Amino acid sequence: MAETDAKSEHTVSYSISAESKTATHTVIEARDFEFSVDEPTNVGGTNAGPNPVEYMLGALAGCLNVVGHTVAEEMDITVRNIAVSIEGDLDPRKFMGRAEEPRAGYQDVRVDLTVDSPADEATLADWLETVEARCPVSDNFQNPTPVSLSVTSD
Structure with missing residues (x-):
């Protein structure tokens, strides 16, 4: 039986990196793109995304x-x-x-x-x-x- 964490030859991996700018605002990098994740201002965010x-x-x-x-x-x-x-x-x-x-x-x-x-x-x-x-x-x-x-x- 194959191990559950072993990747097959058909597996494609995706990855991102992220860094917090504030307690609610995170900037994410995916391939050649950058985008923001944030909360709306009514819950304490800055609405950056x-x-x-x-x-x-x-x-x-x-x-x-x-x-x-x-x-x-x-x-x-x-x-x-x-x-x-x-x-x-x-x-x-x-x-x-x-x-x-x-x-x-x-x-x-x-x-x-x-x-x-x-x-x-x-x-x-x-x-x-x-x-x-x-x-x-x-x-x-x-x-x-x-x-x-x-x-x-x-």
Whole structure:
């Protein structure tokens, strides 16, 4: 049996680096890009960028778009555009240290895809099922992913 932490020859690794600018503002570098994560001013941030959980929803939208177009091409379905609307609900009490339950992350995420396509409903239902199964970000939302944290002091 293979070790669970062994990478296959097909594994692609991604990495970022980040540094805090303030208690709420983080600057992230990914490949040749830099972006900010921050909280809105009404919760003590400087509003220098979307907050972490908004980026999660944005990552899901971006991934669904890429996978949606890829799958449509493979299935020979004409898709002129995909508009994605996502809402997620979370209870901030655990994050704020005010309660142990419920979990800190999203409790519910609702995704609506509006597809500009001449395809019929049955074809689009098959397309959506394939998109959901193949979207890496959707997979991470729906399944536990091991995360290993460590700390080093300067």
